[in-house]
Amino acid sequence: MVEAFQSMTEQTKAIFAQANERAKAQMEQSAKAFEDMNAFQKANLEAVVESSKIAAKGFEQMGQNAASYLKTSYESATGAFRLLSGVKSPAELFQLQSDFARASFDAFVAETSRSTETALKLAGEIAQPISNRVAMAVEKAKTAA
Structure with missing residues (x-):
């Protein structure tokens, strides 16, 4: 026992x-x-911070570009006003006014195209760090499954 x-x-x-x-x-x-979860979340937060930095820098550049365009437009309008103030005939007035309107419209279209292209490029750059993290999360999920 x-x-x-x-x-x-x-x-x-x-x-x-x-x-x-x-x-x-x-x-x-x-x-x-x-x-591992903490490290993953830290990397996610770093991606958001990086994305925010890219956005801030891009928006700053877009603001500078807009200010430059406005300055150029103002200078162009001032020059056109000077020319218009010295016209000698109605035909010359209409010709100068037409030339100014055409040049202003062309400059506006060009600036709009540049701004749109810059905004699309910036959107891609902003999304890239977060997209990388999503891809990593999907890869980890596949590995875990």
Whole structure:
């Protein structure tokens, strides 16, 4: 009976030791998963910050471009006004006015095209860091599945 009791005690100790080892392994896996999740979230936040920096820099450049266009337009209008103030005939007035309107419209169309192209390029640059993180998340999901 003593031997049976000792045998059961040894078996119980072995079972608890195995359970302890499994629990320890689970805790280590959980800690590793938590660290991985934190690193992933940190990288996500860094991507958002990078995207915001790109947006701020791009919007600043677009503002400078708009200010430059407005300055050029103002100078062009001032020059046209000077020319219009010195006209000698109605035909000359209509010709100068027509030339100014055509040049202004062409400049406006060109500036609008540049602005649209710049905005589309900027949108792509802003989205790139976040898109990279999404691609990584999809890859991790595929690996986990």
